[in-house]
Amino acid sequence: MAVRKPPITTREYWAPGHAACAGCGPAIVMKLATKAFSEAMEEKYGDPNAFAIAHATGCMEVVSGVFPYTAWKAPWIHVAFENAGAVASGVEAAWKKLGRKGKILAIGGDGGTADIGLQALSGMLERRHNVVYLMYDNEAYMNTGIQRSSSTPYGAWTTTSPPGKYSIGEDKPKKWVALIAAAHQVPYVATASIGDPYDFYRKMKKAASVDGPAFVQVLAPCVPGWRIPPEKTVEVAKLAIETGIWPLFEIENGDFHNIKFQRFPKDGKFKKPIEDYLRLQGRFKHLFKRPEAIQELKNQVKEMWRILGKEVELP
Amino acid sequence: MPKKVVSGNYAAAYAAKHARVEVVAAYPITPQTSIIEKIAEFIANGEVENLQYVPVESEHSAMAACIGASATGARAFTATSAQGLALMHEMLHWAAGARLPVVMVDVNRAMAPPWSVWDDQTDSLAQRDTGWLQFYAENNQEVYDGVLMAFKIGEHEKVNLPVMVVESAFILSHTYDVVDMPEQEEIDEFLPPRKPLYTLTDFENPFSVGALGTPADYYEFRYKIAKAMEEAKKVIKEVGKEFGERFGRDYSQMIELYKTDDAEIVFMGMGSLMGTVKEAVDILRSEGYKVGAAKVRWFRPFPREELYELAKNVEGIAVLDRNFSFGQEGILFNEAKGVLYNTDAKPIMKNYIVGLGGRDITVNDVKAIAKNMKEIIQKGKLDREIEWYHLKR
């Protein structure tokens, strides 16, 4: 039998033995992102290892680096929660002066990116540092025990947005950091989901190979935070694409009129209802007693697509 | 009186609720998070009225939002830990400078790096210059009582300063214990609505707060804070006494003394570790050691007079610091020595650095320290001034 070549590199930068929960979505992101990066670096500079990682505090930071162990096989630095963008800027500047070729990968969760680290991210993008910022979006502060972040979707249960007599859960629409990043007119901004790993891989590679800053926001479900069985991580992420709640797109140089979409139904009609996505997750359980909340969520999803320039129909 | 079995964090959340706070602005961080989780639950279940929860995007903004709320006349509350507290640092100065009695629970946690989520007092003690009052709780009951008193003391017309109530990570924050909670009406009597020094809603005589203070005036405002801090000592004692009369737990002493009357050696420290120390004192007493414990409840303002009264009658003080100031020494030790310096109290003082980053402090540790102190007193000479007690060598 002929040997088939896997579509992703077999080099590894993310070692097992880390302490992520079983079925962790962000762990898949770490693995694929570093692999994609190394492929891009090899193509661009002839050196697959030509990158370093600046990590914000968060689940992936905690599970991967516990003294005296590390899961990382690339140079890696963690400084604090709110400054991955700034630390990456510093590393990039130092590399420039040292004459080192390569690119810096900054990684943050949704809290570390959309909330406390937004400003450092904005500064990094605006100053045009040669850095890819990867936001793994699990839609809440999981590391501290599931609190709402500004990236938490409408209606979701978290410990600080519990549903109750006076609350339907999170009551504010999701903040789309990818759009905020794109408003900085940087060379490349994309959203992805581990439900389509090769699309994510391609986008990471693209982000790594452009000159200047890039931003990728990837949906990475969290088993305990979303109240899902561990084997459903990828399935949920796939449903997010198929029901239209998670758009896949690329924006280059802030050009909102030429957004490229992936896996967008030609007629604008999504086939699967958002309920399919919600039903799998314990964090949305209470919504099924509140159909008006699901309707509101759907309205928000439509509005989000409208901002992206698409009119959609949701079943 | 209703009793509840709650964690230290829940005790803090209940206290905030019972104090009828009006604005809570907080940001998640381990191990503080369950405080705001509980408050979010109170709101979701409609258990509180007129409480606005602002889920801010960073600790820096948490303190800033509390400052804005407090300046508008509201009773404001927040909670944080370690890195979060450090990120607030600039705004801590601001809250005190603008004389806003914000109350904050700090769950003591070690400062990074390396990253650690366990108990260590360096985070709160590093904020000792910011003009905040600091109360250290030994157990969950003291967390609850401390928060209630913090509002009363901070909002007192002679004080008007922010107050930090400090509890230990995990040892208190996540450990369940019985807490006595008075009836809401009793608390309301103890803690009436806040009478702010000023509020931004004064449209009749609008003013600005915190404007540029030139060298002609800046100094006086600093002095006012220093003076308010001195006044706070009296207020603390009054309020502590009133608390005792109303609810049966007396807090009129800024330093809680335990079997110190005839003691030769006194262990001095703060927070949850003093529970262990008291236990050890009992055992050591039964073994014939004349030892006692002094628990510093209020680190700011610093209980200078009470410490002197204690120190003049003992031969040695072992200061247990779960913190360290680099280039110097344990912070409680540092300050305790300073205030005794020009007095006639001349006990031998030694600094034991213990339990950093959540390392356990056991009764046996305290016993060993007692032995060491006794030798020192017999020799009349220190072996060393600072000992990193728990170090693996």
Add this chain to the structure above:
Amino acid sequence: MVPLEEVKKMELPADVKKKLTLPFEEHFYAGHTACQGCGAALGLRYVLKAYGGKAIFTIPACCSTIIAGPWPYSALNAPLFHTAFETTGAVISGIEAALKAKGYKVKGEDGIMVVGWAGDGGTADIGLQALSGFLERGHDALYIMYDNEAYMNTGIQRSSSTPYGAWTTNTPGGKKHFLEQRPKKKVIDIVIAHKPAYAATASVAYPEDFMKKLKKAQTIKGPAFIQLFAPCPTGWRAPTDKTIELARLAVQTAYFPLFEYENGKYKINMPSPNKEPKPIEEFIKLQGRFKYMTKEDIEILQEWVLREWDELKKKAEIFG
């Protein structure tokens, strides 16, 4: 000092009142210490006029701290909280929350306006995160960014809102060409990416338009943001009497177009909508900060301006 009894309170003649395009009442006191021809001071004057003093202001450390007066004086006839550089968005959130907790009416015709007033550095750079949090949480308050395109208070350093080619003290033209190299950060676009209830640009040269927008910000529920173009003659190395002219030219050249964003819809409100933008040279030639620009630099800036203008027109078409 004038004896009090000699001070006469005057009623304005009715015909004069009719001719005035702005409210007559002044809530911004003279004697403040802004530089001559300060655009920001003028902006503050307009805001206070619009809200008749019934607004709580928050000003971070910036030029306006000085303008509003050192202790014990205030130039604002309204309550004002001075805060740290990076916290405007958070402090107005806290004030709004406190007002609601205390049962005050916030916003709307007769409600209290909560206004954050911060410069471009305090908004686009160090305060961006607090602004983002404020927008995302949907507080009923107004954030005004007065844009003078650099850190003027500390002595003219570049901010991310400084345009391409500008001289500042930390982007001096040296032996190596070293003016500001990056295009102006589009804070308004970043704000709109948050889907706020209301966002708009305004200019001190068009106070009636600004006033209209301030009124809208008052009546629309939810967070509002206005980016106000406020020239700084000192920092722009321009004559002090050109403040309004510069602000007008910025609009006429489409360097700083006027538009608003409401309910997901864009609306351009240029004073002469059908005119083609004037060449950017007209705007830059009045200012010393642009004098080091080469011909190529000017072309780059011109190209950027027109591209952004096209982009905006397209948006207005699609999301009109």
Add this chain to the structure above:
Amino acid sequence: MNVLNTLFGEKKAKAEKMVFNSVEEYPEAPVTLGTTLSNFTGDWRTFMPVIDESKCIKCYICWKFCPEPAIYIKEDGYTAVDYDYCKGCGVCANECPTKAISMVREEK
């Protein structure tokens, strides 16, 4: 004619410089106690605006654009300058459509 300042009227007359001689006189918190009206910024001026009423068309543009504000409207509808505050920036002269305002070097 005794229109002294229709912009701030009594407030201006009452405004005075504050001097504190003792720490006890200070308020507890840094809240301001008065207005900037006691600060006569007119002495910053090098050029002063002079209004020629014969050219004035009462369009009030100068009133509108004064950043201090130091331009007021008299009973007769003409505008005038409060020289106690005018810093002499010249915006009024530059914006005046009929050139009714000229900037004159001030003799001191």
Add this chain to the structure above:
Amino acid sequence: MPMRKVMKGNEAAAWAAKLAKPKVVAAFPITPSTLVPEKISEFVADGEMDAEFIKVESEHSAISACVGASAAGVRTFTATASQGLALMHEILFIAAGMRLPIVMAIGNRALSAPINIWNDWQDTISERDTGWIQFYAENNQEALDLILIAFKVAEDERVLLPAMVGFDAFILTHTVEPVEIPDQEVVDEFLGEYVPKHAYLDPARPITQGALGFPAHYMEARYTVWEAMENARKVIKEAFDEFEKKFGRRYHMIEEYKTDDAEIILLTMGSLAGTLKEFVDKKREEGVKIGAAKMTVYRPFPIEELRALAKKAKVLAILEKDISFGIGGAVFADASRALVNEKEKPIMLDFIIGLGGRDVTFDQLEEVVAISKKALEGEKVEEVNWIGLRKEIL
């Protein structure tokens, strides 16, 4: 040959940075320090300095970028003051804990509220627990020299800690004085190139920086910082020696002035020392046995030197421009550490002076001496004294 130039303190700091050749500078504008990065950006623009200058969006990001750059293995410099330093607070702990030898120039300025841009030391004193080495300069020359020394000490393998150099707002930052600019070659010799052995973020040798420390390791990690700080005492003295050999100017942990037969010694830091020296001369003429001393190094705290100094005095008066609310001056508390267990010790008094840029006058110093004399004569006096308040309040 060393060149003499008349310059402001901020410019001296920028010159020091230029001579030290950092590869990365990240800074954010703040009064009164802005001129430092301004001058550096001019140097960079003119090609006189080969550094990457990151114009960050906040001080928090300034220090974060410095941490990133230093962790990548290059010499790194920044400057700030007051609120800016306070905003950096969290990352200051981290820079020290990660053992990154960043050097920072501070134009010592008061903290809010009320906002005040003038001189006191509250900003740096409030960072005394963060693990940074702290130097205080008396004049512009010292600002320049101490920044060079700071690099030397910080980067020493036995230390590897960040260092800050404070010089007083406006009194130094904006005042021109003649300053000798050392030769570049000699500075190069003195500092050498920074080749980190511990932190480098190099793909050829991947390492992980900033890992989690469980209770099993945390305490040891902190202990190594303490050890490094203890080592710094020695390393600083060595650096002072070498600096004298190379540049001819002598520095001391504590510099003494006419202390030998003094009964009263006034101890301070920073530019105030200059005033004290003049004042001592005046009082000596009047026959008062008085001396002055200046702490150049505040962290690590010069314990031995202070003990030696204390032996000479009957009253040790500490003049400090900071206040730790609820207890008193920070320097006083620190000094008591050195002396509390000594057999013979002087009376120690604390004087809070010159906060927020309040002028320190000879009249105020007379007051200090008067109180000290009272104490000397056995009269009971307050331990913490506020000098220069507008009313006699004590």
Add this chain to the structure above:
Amino acid sequence: MAESPFKADIERVQKEYSEKMTPGAIVYIPGSSVVNKTGGWRVFMPQFNREKCIRCFMCYTLCPEPAIYLDEESYPVFDYDYCKGCGICANECPTKAIEMVRESK
């Protein structure tokens, strides 16, 4: 059967591992987390049926650990030292070539 791509790391960490505190608590051995055999967490274990496998690489791509590597013929190999038994591989396998079975310990 091919070797684990982490073999060298395992050997290095076994040889060089030290608990000695480093300046700044820096970790010098990349990938040293391989000493933690997280396979012990497992309740269900993936059982692989080579016959059904079409070598689509989905399991290899999606394993979060990673505890799946490829042999010479590009078939997946399961490294039970690290597999936590989450079941993503089985759930995503298009041909059901992987099955989760309760592990008896």
